Amino acid sequence: xxxxxxxxxxxxxxxGVIDPDTHQRIRxxxxxxxxxxxxxxxxxxxxxxxxxxxxxxxxxxxxxxxDTLPRLSRLIIAFLPLIASQLFCGWTIFGDxxxxxxxxxxxxxxxxxxxxxxxxxxxxxHIEGSLANFLLAWAALYIPVIYxxxxxxxxxxxxxxxxxxxxxxxxxxxxxxxxxYFALMAAIAPYYLxxxxxxxxxxxxVFHHWLxxxxxxxxxxxxxxxxxxxxxxxxxxxxxxFYLAGNLPLFREQKRRLSGYLVLGSLGIIVTLLICSxxxxxxxxxxxxxxxxxxxxxxxxxxxxxxxxAIGMLVYVSRLVPDSTxxxxxYVFAVFLVIFIIGYFDSKLPQILVNLLLxxxxxxxxxxxxxxxxxxxxxxxxxxxxxxxxCRFFDxxxxxxxxxxxxxxxxxxxxxxxxxxxxxxxxxxxAGKNPLS
Amino acid sequence: xxxxSIAGILFIxxxxxxxxxxxxxxxxxxxVWHSGITAKxxxxxxxxxxxxxxxxxxxxxxxxxxxVSTRSEWKAGQEVYVFMKPDNNRLLHIDxxxxxxxxxxxxxxxxxxxxxxxxxxxxxxxxxxxxxxxFYMEESKAPKAEEAYQSALRDSSTIAYGLLSVYKGEAVIxxxxxxxxxxxx
Numbered sequence: 001x002x003x004x005x006x007x008x009x010x011x012x013x014x015x016g017v018i019d020p021d022t023h024q025r026i027r028x029x030x031x032x033x034x035x036x037x038x039x040x041x042x043x044x045x046x047x048x049x050x051x052x053x054x055x056x057x058x059x060x061x062x063x064x065x066x067d068t069l070p071r072l073s074r075l076i077i078a079f080l081p082l083i084a085s086q087l088f089c090g091w092t093i094f095g096d097x098x099x100x101x102x103x104x105x106x107x108x109x110x111x112x113x114x115x116x117x118x119x120x121x122x123x124x125x126h127i128e129g130s131l132a133n134f135l136l137a138w139a140a141l142y143i144p145v146i147y148x149x150x151x152x153x154x155x156x157x158x159x160x161x162x163x164x165x166x167x168x169x170x171x172x173x174x175x176x177x178x179x180x181y182f183a184l185m186a187a188i189a190p191y192y193l194x195x196x197x198x199x200x201x202x203x204x205x206v207f208h209h210w211l212x213x214x215x216x217x218x219x220x221x222x223x224x225x226x227x228x229x230x231x232x233x234x235x236x237x238x239x240x241x242f243y244l245a246g247n248l249p250l251f252r253e254q255k256r257r258l259s260g261y262l263v264l265g266s267l268g269i270i271v272t273l274l275i276c277s278x279x280x281x282x283x284x285x286x287x288x289x290x291x292x293x294x295x296x297x298x299x300x301x302x303x304x305x306x307x308x309x310a311i312g313m314l315v316y317v318s319r320l321v322p323d324s325t326x327x328x329x330x331y332v333f334a335v336f337l338v339i340f341i342i343g344y345f346d347s348k349l350p351q352i353l354v355n356l357l358l359x360x361x362x363x364x365x366x367x368x369x370x371x372x373x374x375x376x377x378x379x380x381x382x383x384x385x386x387x388x389x390x391c392r393f394f395d396x397x398x399x400x401x402x403x404x405x406x407x408x409x410x411x412x413x414x415x416x417x418x419x420x421x422x423x424x425x426x427x428x429x430x431a432g433k434n435p436l437s
Numbered sequence: 438x439x440x441x442s443i444a445g446i447l448f449i450x451x452x453x454x455x456x457x458x459x460x461x462x463x464x465x466x467x468x469v470w471h472s473g474i475t476a477k478x479x480x481x482x483x484x485x486x487x488x489x490x491x492x493x494x495x496x497x498x499x500x501x502x503x504x505v506s507t508r509s510e511w512k513a514g515q516e517v518y519v520f521m522k523p524d525n526n527r528l529l530h531i532d533x534x535x536x537x538x539x540x541x542x543x544x545x546x547x548x549x550x551x552x553x554x555x556x557x558x559x560x561x562x563x564x565x566x567x568x569x570x571x572f573y574m575e576e577s578k579a580p581k582a583e584e585a586y587q588s589a590l591r592d593s594s595t596i597a598y599g600l601l602s603v604y605k606g607e608a609v610i611x612x613x614x615x616x617x618x619x620x621x622x
Contacts, residue, residue, distance in 0.1 A: 075463060079456070086452045094445060114455060121459045125466040126493075126610050128568040141458060144451045148444060 005030070044101040048153060051105045055112025071124060078120035085113035093149055107145055107154040111161075114141050132172060135165035136180055143187050152204030155191050156211060162188065163215030170222020181219055185212075200250060209251070210260035213242045217268065220306075223298035229285050230299035232276055233333070233340045237306035239268030240333040244313040247327050249320060269332050270361070270384055274391055276336075277354045279347070285340075286347035307337070325371070328364035332357070358388045366417070373425070378417055386410050466609050473604035475611075476521075476545050477528050479596060493573045494582055494613070496599060501565045503531045504557070511563055515551045518606055519565060520544040528598060534563065538606045548606040569601065569610040574620065582613070582620050 006027070013023045058081065069077075089110050092103040115138045122129060139161045146154045166181030192212070195205045220238055224231055245251065246262025275281075310333045317327070324330060335357060343350040362384040369378025389406050479499045500521065505511060511534070518538050521529040523545065532544055539546065552566040574582060588595075600612040613620040 078459070082455065082459075086455065090448055090452070093448065094441070117459050121462055123573045125462070125470075126569060126572050127462065127466070128571050137458065141455050144447075144454075148448050148451060 044104060047101055047105045048108055051108040051112075055109060055116075058112060058116055074120065074124050078117050078124070081109075081113040082117040085110040089145070089149060103149055104151060104153040107149050107151045108157065110145060111142055111154070111157045114138055130168075130172065132165055132169040135161060135168060136184075139165055139184050143184065146188065146191050152195060152199075152202070152208075155188060155195070156204065156207055158188050159185070159208065159211050159215060163211075163218060166215070166219045167222055170219060179222075185215075196250065206260070210264070213260055213264045217264070220302055223302045229281065229288065230297075230303045232272060232281060233337055234299060234303040234306045235272050236269060236336045237303070237310040237333045239265045239272065240310045240329070241265070241306065241313050243269060243329050244310070244317045244327070247317050247321060247330075252321075266329060266380075269329050270358075270387070273332070273336070273354055273358050273361075274387055277351065277358060277388065277391055279351050282343050282347045282350045285343040285350075286345070288344065307333070325368065328361060328368055332361070355388065355392075358384065362388065370417075370421070373421070375418065375421055378421060379414070382410070382414050382417060385413075465607065469604040469607045469609045470602050470611070473602035473607075473609070474545065476523065476601045476603050476608075477526075477598045477614075478601060479528050479598045493571045496570045496572055496610075496613075498567060498570075498599070500529060500531050501567070503534060503563050503565070504560045505534065505563055507556075507559065507561055509561065511551055511554060511561075513551055513553050517549055517551055517565070519547045519549045521547060526596070528596070545603055546606050547601075547603060547608050567608070569599070569608050572599070572610055572613055578620065585615050585620070 009018070009023060009026055012018045013020065018026070085106065089103075089106040092099050092106045118134060118137055118141075121127070122134070139158060142154070142161065143158050145151065146158055162181055162184035165184065166179060169179045169181065192208055195202070195208065199205050216238065217235075220231070220234060242261045243265030246259050246265055251259045251261055314330060317330070318324065321327075336354075339350045339353045339357070342353070362381045365381030365384060366378055367381075369375070369381055389410055392406075393403055503519075511517065518535045520532045520535060520541065521544060522532045523529055529545060529547075535546075538548075547567065549565040549567050552564045555562040555564065595616050597613070597615045599610050600614060601608045601610055
């Protein structure tokens, strides 16, 4: 168990590094300090959770329908939370003292109050309207709060709401020919860029790095229509954009597990390739006949836009970070595009090529893990290989004996690779001490 | 001007807009409610649910189709005005469609949207969508309401209808009645 701060300064006293007077002065100094930042964060998190739960509870109560109350009473109840939240928000922003924790709670309350007011008014007067239009109105009224309150929580709520709207409007596209999702995201983007500049390592900024690519991934699926097969290369392009963005210097400075773009991009590419390693896509593609209607489908535009974005990002990242050995997946989208084109003419060759591509990628990732001495990257490469073998378990006609031998080989590879890396680390650092202690 | 003053002005402007949007809807609907004439439209329901806005019944009105000439230029998604004539029981029946609102002593005008056009032999059938086809109810009442409707449909002597307030093409649905029994009360 790691030593506490008090135990450490006691240790220094016992070792004779500091005298008893210094020991006492250090203890007195920290006893008079403000509560630690971690406690402030705890209050903030629980405060926001409390506000979220209260807000959700209010919406559920609203949905219960208060038929027994007169219209005027229902209107007062509809507007009261909104007015109260606005005043609360204003007080936390313009009050004498800065209250960052309360401000985040206030913007959360205001978020739900706007939705509740709109919902209750439409309920009282039985106003016809789709869920998408309701969400759009809610998002449009809330987005200015991000800039006036300068709140990252407000930004996260707005991104989540915009994604929900985009998804709803996307799947009901016959009712909503124009999807305002990108306009909403464009309105939120300046604040996100500000966060990247001023608070690049803040937790709320990191949450954006996950939420934005997740929302874009969901949105891409809503364009599915007559040209459905084109979504596969479109997704590979999109995930490549995320992967390359994750390799920008700003995101490379973050801990790997916190980099949403890098993790989602990498996993997305591998999962999409694994799906395409089965034969169903290629059999369907080879039997597809070209028609003019295909070129008017949403998938074509999505494919074209994502391809241009991937090419642009590749050029940009290559200029900023010339060393490409750190990005083994960077050319996957181009290779997959070639394989996809082959798929229009042959149904067997593309499947073989995708499996070869996965094998090569797993080797490149394993090699990167060995070179950079990163166990997690080494194991990720082995995991890609294992997933590929597992997929082939289901669709090939090789014997159980051979499948068993394959699994044993991969499993043994896991043990051997990890053992060798750990042994090498121990040989370089025999005492096993932390070099910074 | 200090930046805090500008921020304060912008915050007040934002509050005003956030209040204005729902209040504008309230004013519009209240004007229809109080100044509009009362009308009845016969209907039949289904029962879905909206997660944010409570339990509602989707209403389908009997007077939701009209035949037009094949040469007419109506399009799906187009907003139209439906001119309706009340019968002896004060139930509305479609008389004709119009592209614009106009006052008529003998007819009641309702705004609607053309949902689709069906080609028939020698004419087109226009299917209309009214902006008051959702009726919010206390959630335990909605399934019972649907049951009551299904019974009313089977019983030809009972008429189920929506009670509307109509004002200059805008309509608000005030109640659903089966025979003369209100679903709300």
